[in-house]
Amino acid sequence: MSRKLTIAVVGHTNTGKTSLLRTLSRDEHFGQVSDEAATTQQVEGIQLLLSDGKPVLTLLDTPGLEDPEGLLDALDDLSGPERFDGPERVRRFLASPDADTSYEQEAKVLRQMLASDAAIYVIDCREPVLGKYREELTILTYCAIPVLPVLNFVASPASREAEWREQLARVNLHAVVAFDTVVFDEGGERRLYEKLRTMLDAFDAPLARLIEDRRRQSEWLRRAAAEYLAELLIDTAAGVRVIAGETEPEALRQKILAHQEEVRAREQETVDALLRLFRFSHVHYQHHDLPLINGAWGMDLFNTDALKYYGIRLGGGAAAGAAAGATLDAATLGVTLGLGTLGGAALGALLGTSIPLRRRLWDRLHGASEWRVADDTLRLLALRQFSLVRALLRRGHAAQTPLASGSDPAARWARGPLPQTVREARLKPQWSRLNPEVFDPSRGDRQIAVQRLTEEILAEFVTPV
Amino acid sequence: MTQPRHRFRDRLVAEAVRLEEDRLGRILDDPAAEARAREAGGDFEHRILYRAGHLALGRRMESALEGLTQARAWLLFAILLLSFLAGVGAAGAVFGRETTVNILVALSALLGLQLLMLLFWCLLFLYRPGRGRNQGGMLGRAALASLHWLGRRFVHRPESARVVSASVGLMRRQGLGRWVASSLTHGLWALFSLGALLASLFALSVRQYDFVWGTTLLSEQTFVLILGVLSAPMQELGWPVPDAALVSASRIGMTGGVGREVWSSFLVSAVLLYGLLPRTLLALLSLVLARRAAGKLRLDTGLPGYARLSDRLDSPSRSMGVLDPRPRGQEGLSAGYRRQRPHPVAGDVVLIGLELERDIHHWPPRLAGVEWTTLGRADERTQRQDVLSALRARSEAPGVVLVVCSLARTPDRGAERFLSLVRESTDAPVWAVLDEGTRLEARGGDRALRVRQWEATVSRAGLAYALEVDLENSDHPGSRELVGLVGQDRARA
Numbered sequence: 022m023s024r025k026l027t028i029a030v031v032g033h034t035n036t037g038k039t040s041l042l043r044t045l046s047r048d049e050h051f052g053q054v055s056d057e058a059a060t061t062q063q064v065e066g067i068q069l070l071l072s073d074g075k076p077v078l079t080l081l082d083t084p085g086l087e088d089p090e091g092l093l094d095a096l097d098d099l100s101g102p103e104r105f106d107g108p109e110r111v112r113r114f115l116a117s118p119d120a121d122t123s124y125e126q127e128a129k130v131l132r133q134m135l136a137s138d139a140a141i142y143v144i145d146c147r148e149p150v151l152g153k154y155r156e157e158l159t160i161l162t163y164c165a166i167p168v169l170p171v172l173n174f175v176a177s178p179a180s181r182e183a184e185w186r187e188q189l190a191r192v193n194l195h196a197v198v199a200f201d202t203v204v205f206d207e208g209g210e211r212r213l214y215e216k217l218r219t220m221l222d223a224f225d226a227p228l229a230r231l232i233e234d235r236r237r238q239s240e241w242l243r244r245a246a247a248e249y250l251a252e253l254l255i256d257t258a259a260g261v262r263v264i265a266g267e268t269e270p271e272a273l274r275q276k277i278l279a280h281q282e283e284v285r286a287r288e289q290e291t292v293d294a295l296l297r298l299f300r301f302s303h304v305h306y307q308h309h310d311l312p313l314i315n316g317a318w319g320m321d322l323f324n325t326d327a328l329k330y331y332g333i334r335l336g337g338g339a340a341a342g343a344a345a346g347a348t349l350d351a352a353t354l355g356v357t358l359g360l361g362t363l364g365g366a367a368l369g370a371l372l373g374t375s376i377p378l379r380r381r382l383w384d385r386l387h388g389a390s391e392w393r394v395a396d397d398t399l400r401l402l403a404l405r406q407f408s409l410v411r412a413l414l415r416r417g418h419a420a421q422t423p424l425a426s427g428s429d430p431a432a433r434w435a436r437g438p439l440p441q442t443v444r445e446a447r448l449k450p451q452w453s454r455l456n457p458e459v460f461d462p463s464r465g466d467r468q469i470a471v472q473r474l475t476e477e478i479l480a481e482f483v484t485p486v
Numbered sequence: 487m488t489q490p491r492h493r494f495r496d497r498l499v500a501e502a503v504r505l506e507e508d509r510l511g512r513i514l515d516d517p518a519a520e521a522r523a524r525e526a527g528g529d530f531e532h533r534i535l536y537r538a539g540h541l542a543l544g545r546r547m548e549s550a551l552e553g554l555t556q557a558r559a560w561l562l563f564a565i566l567l568l569s570f571l572a573g574v575g576a577a578g579a580v581f582g583r584e585t586t587v588n589i590l591v592a593l594s595a596l597l598g599l600q601l602l603m604l605l606f607w608c609l610l611f612l613y614r615p616g617r618g619r620n621q622g623g624m625l626g627r628a629a630l631a632s633l634h635w636l637g638r639r640f641v642h643r644p645e646s647a648r649v650v651s652a653s654v655g656l657m658r659r660q661g662l663g664r665w666v667a668s669s670l671t672h673g674l675w676a677l678f679s680l681g682a683l684l685a686s687l688f689a690l691s692v693r694q695y696d697f698v699w700g701t702t703l704l705s706e707q708t709f710v711l712i713l714g715v716l717s718a719p720m721q722e723l724g725w726p727v728p729d730a731a732l733v734s735a736s737r738i739g740m741t742g743g744v745g746r747e748v749w750s751s752f753l754v755s756a757v758l759l760y761g762l763l764p765r766t767l768l769a770l771l772s773l774v775l776a777r778r779a780a781g782k783l784r785l786d787t788g789l790p791g792y793a794r795l796s797d798r799l800d801s802p803s804r805s806m807g808v809l810d811p812r813p814r815g816q817e818g819l820s821a822g823y824r825r826q827r828p829h830p831v832a833g834d835v836v837l838i839g840l841e842l843e844r845d846i847h848h849w850p851p852r853l854a855g856v857e858w859t860t861l862g863r864a865d866e867r868t869q870r871q872d873v874l875s876a877l878r879a880r881s882e883a884p885g886v887v888l889v890v891c892s893l894a895r896t897p898d899r900g901a902e903r904f905l906s907l908v909r910e911s912t913d914a915p916v917w918a919v920l921d922e923g924t925r926l927e928a929r930g931g932d933r934a935l936r937v938r939q940w941e942a943t944v945s946r947a948g949l950a951y952a953l954e955v956d957l958e959n960s961d962h963p964g965s966r967e968l969v970g971l972v973g974q975d976r977a978r979a
Contacts, residue, residue, distance in 0.1 A: 035896040046803030056896075056932060066806035074527040076804065084812075087899035090867050126899075129810050147929050151841050152866035153900055179929040238802065245793035252790055290511070294790070297797050454511065465658065 025068075026224045027079045028217070029133045032143035033157060034085025035060070037173040040202035041143055042067055042082050044417040045210065047300050052082050061085065064129055071234045077227045081137065083130045089156040092127045095119050096163065107163030111135060134164040139221055141213075146172040146199075147179040150188045158192050167220040168194060171213065175199040196220060205417035207239055243482045244475065245298055246410045251474035253291045253406065255467070257284055258399055258439075258446035260455030262392045277392055283455050284394055288402060292409065299413040393447065396439060403434045407481050414482065434481075442474040494656075494780040495551065500538035501652035502547040502645070504791035509648075513794055516541050520798050531785050533799040534792055543645075550645035561636065569674040573681025581689035589699045589736070589749065590709070593716075596682050596757050600675050604764070607671065659786075662779040669772035672765045679761030686757060690750045697749035700738035709733075716756055726751050828915065828951050828971065833885025835972045838873055838908065839863040840901060842892045843922050851890070851921075851957040853965060855973040858888070870904060874911050883913040886972060889949075890957070893923040893936050897943035905947035918944045918952040919968065 030038045039052040039061050046067045053060050062084045068076040086092070099105065099113050111131050114120055120128035134140055142161060148154070161168050170189050175182055182199065189197055196216045200209040211232055218228040262280045264273060296302070394402075438444070450456045452467045461467070507513055519540035523533040538544040580592045641647050657663030689695075701709055710733060717727035728736070732745040785792060835858040837850055842863065844851075850860040861877060864870040877887070889908055891901065909916045920940050923933045937954050944952040955964035 034898050046805075048801075048803050048805065051803075051805060056935065062812035063808050064810035066809050068804045068806060070802055070804055072800070072802075073529045074533075074800075079806070081809065085898070088903055090870070090900055091903055093867070133810070148895075149843060152869070153841070156867065174929075177929055179925075235802075241788055244788045245790065245796075248788060248793070249790050294794055298793055300797055468655070468658070 025076060025079055026139075026221065026227055027081065027137045029081045029083055029130070029137040029140045030143060031083050031130050031134065031140050031161070032085060033089070033145070033154060034087045036085070036143045036145040036148075037202050038085065038143045039082050040417070041141070041171065041173065041200070042080055044202045044205060045069065045080065045213075047418050049301060049418040062126060064133055069231065071230060072238060077231045077234075080141075081133050083133050084126045086127055086130060086157050086160070088124070088127065089153045089160060092124055093156045093160055095124060096160065106165075108135065108165045111163050131160075131164065134161070134166060137166060138224065139167040139169065139217065140164070142168050142170045142194075144170055144172050144185055145174055146182050146185045147174050147177050149181060150184050155188070155192075158189075158194070162192070169213070169216055169220060170194050170197045172197060172199045173202055176201045176204045201417065203417045203420045205415055205420075207414075210235065242298065243414070243479060246295060246413075247475045247478040247482065248471065249291055249294055249298070250403070250406050250410070250478050251471045253287060254399065254403055254443055254474060254478075255446045255452050255471055256287055256454045257394055257402060258443045259449050259451075259453035260284065260394060261450050261453070264392060280392060280394075280455075284398075284402075287455065288406075291406065295406075295409060295413060299416070300418065301413070301416070399439060399443065400434055403478075407434070407478070410482060440474060440477050442470040442477070445470060494783065495548075496535045496539060497783060497785055498551060498649065498652050498656060499544050499547045500535050500785060501656060502551075502648040503538040503541060503544050504789065505648045505651055505655075506543060506547075506644075508791050513798070514541060514543060519544075523799050524801075530787050530792075530796065530800045534785060534787065534795060537795070537799060546645045547649055550643055551649050554641070554646055554649055566673065566677050570677045570681040573678035573683075574685040575681075576678070577682045577685030577689065581686060581693070581695065585693070585695055587695045587697050589697055589753070590701070592753055593756065596686070596753070597760050600678065600761060600765070603671075603675070607668075656783060660779045660783050662776060662783060665772050665776035665779050669769050669776055672769035672772055676762060676765035676769050679757055679765055683754065683757045683762055686754055690754070695746065695750070697746065697753075698736055698738045699733075706737075716760070717752065719759060720752070720755050725755050728752055826951070828917075830971050831885040831915065833883075833914075834859055836861055836877070836880075836884040836887045836914070838877075838887065838889045839865075840889050840891050840904060841865055841895050842890060843894050843925050853957055853969060854960050855969045857974060858972075859884075864904060870907075874907055877908065877911045880912075885914060887912055887914050887916045888919050888972070889916060890919045890921050891940060892925070893920050893933065893940065893954070894925045894929075894931070896936075897940045902943050902947045905944065905949055909948050915950040918949055919957075920952060920954045920964075921957050923954060924956065924958075 030042060032038050035056065039054050043049055043051045043054070046069060048067065051067055052065055061082055064084070065082045067080050067082070069078045069080065071077050095117075096110050096114050099110055099117070105113065112135070114124075115128055115132060115135075140161060142158070144154070170185075172180075172182055172185060174180060186197055189195070196219065198209065198213045198216050200206070200213050214228055214232045214235075218225055218232070221228065260280070260283070262276060264276050446452050449467070451459045451461045451464060452470065454460055503514075516537075519537045522540055523537035526533060526536040528536075539548075576595050580587060580595050641650060657666060699709060710730070713728065713733060720727050726748045728745060728748050732748060735744045736749070787793070835856065837858045837860040839849055839860070839862070842849070842865075846863065849863060850858065861873045862869060864873045887908060889905060891897075895901070905916070905918065918940065920937060923937070926936055927933050941952050953964050953967055955968050956962035957965065959965060960969070
């Protein structure tokens with residue numbers, strides 16, 4: 022097929038046409054969005070690409086229909102003694118002077134509709150089914166192309182979805198899709214394309230490819246996100262600082278704080294990478310002053326309240342750390358004495374490292390201690406990254422509100438033993454980027470551990486289809 | 487756009503670049519390379535390879551790879567030469583100074599070990615203990631490992647070290663390492679066999695040997711059986727093989743020196759048939775399979791190092807820009823509304839409802855202290871016409887016409903046109919009463935912004951006044967103002 026599928030996105034003013042396009046195209050910079058009439062006054066196009074870079078579908082963002090009543094009058098006035106069918110009537114209207122003056126904005130929409138293979142009619146379903154909307158639907162039928170109504174804002178409590186479905190059925194529009202442009206739903210997007218597929222026989226193959234491509238893309242996205250988190254957790258779990266025994270308490274505190282700072286920086290790096298991965302620009306977030314930095318997200322990793330917020334019971338490692346660190350202040354709560362909490366695994370820690378055994382034994386004899394991030398801090402790190410990824414998976418590219426984090430106390434990671442791979446990482450300083458002097462990324466065992474952990478984390482992001 | 491086929495080398499370079507960037511902890515910024523990769527099109531992997539090839543680091547990696555390939559070729563040559571010499575040595579041990587050659591000892595020296603290793607290789611290949619690891623024969627694995635070990639020890643440039651690590655990583659995938667190690671194993675043994683064969687031929691050509699056999703533990707039948715099994719394929723090929731008479735004549739203690747040609751031909755044929763030939767074939771087969779695995783190998787684009795590039799190189803959409811520009815002179819639509827409080831009015835108060843959210847049972851609204859006449863709701867085309875004709879039909883102009891608008895609606899040109907029509911249909915002042923702000927707030931809208939939008943619309947429609955009220959709440963300041971302006975006791979005010 023040489024011709025590409027073109028779909029005009031139409032609707033009343035301020036129903037979220039541009040938002041729909043932003044979400045479908047994953048491009049948060051497309052067009053302009055604001056809560057007022059006629060934000061979009063021009064026709065702007067965007068092509069959806071397959072992962073091989075080939076365009077498969079062109080979506081046209083059109084200005085809103087603002088005065089359907091007047092437009093319908095103008096269209097009906099054209100009839101006169103002769104009877105024209107819908108498309109002819111629209112053509113004659115477009116040739117009339119009205120199309121260049123009072124209804125210039127509407128004329129743009131109709132012109133694109135006539136040139137398109139189908140139209141998506143965006144409905145703000147919080148609105149009652151008013152006369153003007155019914156008139157719009159009549160005008161759309163004049164263009165004689167398939168129309169797929171999309172109910173936006175279905176997630177809102179003010180939604181009147183049932184009323185709208187009934188009205189659409191009355192004008193013979195039975196294929197309707199509920200798709201919130203702000204609360205992204207992968208299944209909703211797929212249903213939208215499936216519906217278009219059933220309406221557009223001639224474009225069955227490209228739409229099928231698009232559906233398959235988007236499915237694979239989202240799988241890839243999940244996996245890539247899970248792998249980011251696996252890397253972060255392995256790096257953090259394996260990170261260790263050896264501090265000489267005769268260090269002054271103040272110097273010791275400084276060293277531990279420096280280690281905490283490195284862990285925080287590593288987390289921030291992952292957050293930045295995740296935002297980029299999901300195509301939400303960092304600039305945008307800083308601009309909006311996201312709580313990612315100063316609200317719930319900004320809650321300090323080594324803060325006891327943060328632990329409680331994520332439903333992690335304080336005990337075990339953190340308590341032991343607090344007890345062992347009696348001479349230290351509360352800021353060190355997140356870091357515990359390595360050997361103290363590792364117990365029987367201590368020998369393994371001594372043997373399983375490439376810091377020369379001789380030196381480590383020497384260190385040990387001279388009272389040096391190893392400092393690692395506590396188990397509970399790891400749990401917190403994991404849980405809040407999971408909830409960030411979940412929030413990103415559900416975020417439409419039209420969303421303007423800040424990212425909110427949710428706690429999920431039922432999560433497996435909040436209690437119970439940490440995964441085997443994480444525990445293993447505790448004993449492998451070479452696995453951590455935080456130990457640059459021994460870090461070796463090409464190690465086979467690290468790669469296998471990252472793969473395993475990725476699979477486990479992936480299970481956290483499975484959404485019901 | 488057809489996508490050119492990529493070579494294994496390109497992927498190796500991309501892997502090396504990824505490892506270096508992983509180590510640095512950041513993506514190297516090179517907008518030029520990224521732009522070229524985006525223009526190159528194709529799938530994500532294609533763009534990654536394109537970018538890696540056009541990075542300065544990528545070019546350094548390529549030159550490092552060049553050097554390593556050369557070094558590897560020399561090393562490979564040395565290993566192969568060594569194993570050839572080992573074969574020569576084995577033959578030398580068999581055909582030493584003694585002029586009597588024990589057939590069993592010769593067979594086990596020239597073939598025994600490698601047949602045993604072949605069996606071992608087959609077993610490992612079938613069972614594959616520890617899936618996901620590369621098994622390509624112990625010799626091959628050891629050779630690969632030593633190559634990498636040597637690589638790490640003797641490579642000083644960091645680029646070369648990254649290339650070595652990248653190749654180790656790629657060897658773990660798609661069974662590639664297994665086939666590479668296999669071809670090495672079989673290649674080494676093939677060279678060993680070749681060395682043994684050539685040395686044996688040389689020794690047998692220039693010296694004379696007597697061939698004997700003997701056994702203490704095994705029965706004579708066993709020896710005959712082994713010989714039979716080994717010589718059956720040769721017999722098929724029509725090569726000379728020792729017959730029963732020759733076998734019994736060659737036993738130690740019998741008259742020596744019989745059937746020299748037959749025995750020597752048998753030994754040489756055995757090395758050829760059970761050493762050189764199968765090993766060469768297996769080496770070639772492994773090489774073909776290794777090449778195929780290398781050809782099929784794709785980068786794991788889900789790795790963080792590559793995923794990080796996705797927003798630079800890959801895009802699920804491409805903006806086509808503005809196809810039909812905005813109408814001229816429509817920019818900056820919202821004109822400011824001058825809020826000028828009118829004086830209280832006398833006469834009838836006429837009410838029109840425009841696209842309200844409240845249902846028809848709550849119409850007309852009640853506001854204590856105000857009496858009004860409703861002309862109805864103007865939600866539909868016909869209703870609007872009715873309302874307008876009713877307004878025109880009034881013999882006497884009312885004191886004021888109030889159009890109740892809903893703040894839950896986005897003001898549009900349709901509403902603006904209706905408001906203008908109302909204004910044109912009466913001599914009375916027309917005011918817009920903006921209600922239902924609470925409903926807008928309930929769905930998370932910005933009330934103040936919406937009021938400003940309506941005021942702009944009202945001003946464009948040429949209406950005298952607009953005020954925000956809450957008709958369900960008589961304490962709302964707007965409602966009180968309305969009562970003050972149009973209420974029953976206004977005469978006193």
